[in-house]
Amino acid sequence: DTAVSQTPKYLVTQMGNDKSIKCEQNLGHDTMYWYKQDSKKFLKIMFSYNNKELIINETVPNRFSPKSPDKAHLNLHINSLELGDSAVYFCASSPTGGSNTIYFGEGSWLTVV
């Protein structure tokens, strides 16, 4: 009955590889997000989708490509991985509107070697 689930939880991969992280929410929310948490624990938004439409696209390398097949899913594909991509990536969801709580997944720990 996990609200926001993302897979894999841990991912170790070599530089130059391509990898994907999948996310699903069963809360019926219209908005989904990808956040990146770096080694200093700072949290930065990467992308936001509302009803499958991209509404926030922060300054993120175009090696990162989100895809929302439906409003319950938001996947993140990363091409040509670099060492600096090592971080924790959080998927999240919320109802539309800033007064609503954001629900986070448990995170995907990506290590690029």
Next chain:
Amino acid sequence: AQSVAQPEDQVNVAEGNPLTVKCTYSVSGNPYLFWYVQYPNRGLQFLLKYITGDNLVKGSYGFEAEFNKSQTSFHLKKPSALVSDSALYFCAVGANTNAGKSTFGDGTTLTVKP
């Protein structure tokens, strides 16, 4: 543009003592204010929020926060800290438009010592 500041990277308190984690904000218009907690190797969890109404907001695990409009603050408090409260705490301001983004502070690590 909206912003959030958590002036303390780290807060240390003894178990049983009151704790305060500070947060100040800058927004145009009425703010939507949130506190989230992150335990080690976990995702962020919602603690409490202020949208409107009573300035004192009560949340999960005995935490509360007071909205102070004149000081643009939303400090998180608990009367008696537990060792299990040790975690990373984030203050956030909700988006002021449907297409906007929430803004998170840099986080404050709370350590409660026995």
